[in-house]
Amino acid sequence: MENLNESNSLLLEVQEEDSPAVVSRIIKPKPDSGRDSPAREQENCRSPLSSIISSLNIDNTCGLLRLPVELLDLIFQDLDIKHAFYLGLQSRYLWAITRKHIEIYRASPCGAWAGSGIMCVGDYIKTADCPPNTLTKSEKEELQKGLDENEIYEDVSDDQGYKEYVASPTNLYDLAGARYQQVKEWHSSLADELIGGAANLGEWHRLPKSRRELIFEDLDRYKLSDFYPEDQPWILRNLTTQEYVRSEAIAVKPEYIHGPHIERLGFGHVVWSRICWSSDNSCSMVYTGNIHRGVWAGHRFDITTLDRHKRDSSKQTKWKDISQEIADEIAKIWSSEFGSDWRNLLSE
DSSP, rough: OOEEESSEEEEEESSOOOOHHHHHHOOOOOOOOOOOOOOOOOOOOOOHHHHHHHHTTTTTTHHTTSSOHHHHHHHHTTSSSSHHHHHHOOOOOHHHHHHHHHHHHHTTTTTTTTTSOOOOOOTTOOOOOOOTTTHHHHHHHHHOOOOOOGGHHHHHTTTTTTTGTSSSSHHHHHHHHEEEEEOOOOTTTHHHHHHHHHTTTOTTSOOOOHHHHHHHHHHHHHOOGSSSSSOOOOEEEETTTTTEEEHHHHHGGGEETTEEESSSSSSHHHHHHHHHSSSSOOOOOOOSSSSTBTTTTBEEEEEEEEHHHHHHSTTTOOOOOOHHHHHHHHHHHHHHHHHHHHHHHHHH
């Protein structure tokens, strides 16, 4: 969940998520390749998208083509991705600009949590129960002030005593439910949705087949793996404690490693096993460790290449490789649930 408040230093997850989703949110994508500005190509065009054009106070799309590319870029920035796509269909020149914004949109979910504090908060957490040294002064004040009347859950609002919840100290779980929003996920079906919407407007099939094929190739070419090279080792870094974990130390098999993404058991499982925070130890697990009091709850993370880590790290900064410690801890958790043969079970 993404914090909407001004400090934006703490992120809390209050819903069950899979491990790959966590990984994609804290991986730092490779630097932007920096594409050249699109070459200007004008063509006659007709469009039923009068609502889009009129909202821009432009008489017709051909007039739009006469604007400098810098102004067009600003216009596209102000459109949602569907309207940017529809507008881009009106000329090859506009499509070149649209393609740039689709690249940006595609990359936007990547690393959304990198560098921010994250934790998985249990719904039984008590009001004053917070991980040590994680909340800023403003965040502590926010918890103390509590929720507004319109933020109280409906089931509580129906109770005559709901007013006792208003402007009273609240807990991390309820605060996240009221004021945090879902982070945007990787949109794997974006091409189908955009083309389907354009087809419903009559904008898709009016294009020549050759144009449709080129546009589809542009839409279909973006894969999540494109942002993360798989030909070099990646590490999970705890930026708060200056510790890191190597991918090969936790992977069940070397062939399961695909850059930062690891099949079966990966960085996401490592993060989950250490960021949970609750006042109640019930978690439906055989494992008897204090997983509900995660030693990394509220810490800041990213996932980056080992090469970038070495290149960017200051000589004065001392990083600790805790890969073996994490591997041993993961083994205890999984073996308690599935027995000593847990690695083979994961491989099946």
